[in-house]
Structure formats: C-alpha cells, structure tokens
Amino acid sequence: MLSGKQKRYLRSLAHHVDPIFQVGKGGVNDHLIRHIQEALEVRELIKVTVLNNSGEDRQEVGAELSEKAGAELVQVIGKIVVLYKESKDKKKIELPV
Structure with missing residues (x-):
C-alpha cells in the first residue's frame, strides 16, 4: 500500500509519461492485463487511457486493472489511469519513505 507522499511523488513522475494502453469497448480482458503486467515490469x-466508447466507469476500470495486474492504483484523473508496480529485475524508481 502506497502512502500519500509516495502517491504524490509517483504522480509527479507520471506527469511526463504518455499513455501506452487504451481500454475501449472490449473492456478489460486477459490479453490487456498480460501486456500491462509486462510493461509494468519494464517501466514500473x-x-x-479509458476511451469514451468503453462504457465502463473509469474508477472501476482503474481498480480492476490494478487488482488483476497486481499493481498499485496511483491515480485516476479524467480518462487516464496511472498504475505503479515495483520491478523485480529492473528497479528504477526509488520511492520516498
């Protein structure tokens, strides 16, 4: 579980990151989850992005993605979901205590 200080730090880092996945009308599926897990291992x-044609609540999509991918939900702002997971092999981000 991330502290408020750690979430603020991750939000500041995420500001300059571009979205690399989209959740559309197909919703959240196993294929998407697997790719998100692989990307989190590399990027942390x-x-x-949750597209308008998704038809699902963005907060619920963020919670579902974080739960199934084993990641921490940092933020849902507008149509953007920010996820963090510490990498096992390629640790780059040093969280504040």
Whole structure:
C-alpha cells in the first residue's frame, strides 16, 4: 500500500509519461492485463487511457486493472489511469519513505 507522499511523488513522475494502453469497448480482458503486467515490469509506472466508447466507469476500470495486474492504483484523473508496480529485475524508481 502506497502512502500519500509516495502517491504524490509517483504522480509527479507520471506527469511526463504518455499513455501506452487504451481500454475501449472490449473492456478489460486477459490479453490487456498480460501486456500491462509486462510493461509494468519494464517501466514500473504506466498510464492507461479509458476511451469514451468503453462504457465502463473509469474508477472501476482503474481498480480492476490494478487488482488483476497486481499493481498499485496511483491515480485516476479524467480518462487516464496511472498504475505503479515495483520491478523485480529492473528497479528504477526509488520511492520516498
């Protein structure tokens, strides 16, 4: 579980990151989850866009993505979901205590 200070730090890092995945009308599926897990292992911090045609609540999509991918939900702002997961092999981000 991330502290408020750690979430603020990750939000500041995520500001300059571009979204690399989109959730559309197909919703959240196993294929998308697998790719998100792989991207989190390499990058640790990613953004996902929830498209308008998704028809799902963005907060619920963020919670579902973080739960299924084993990641921390940093933020849902507008149509953007920010996820963080510490990498096992390629740790780059040093979280404040």
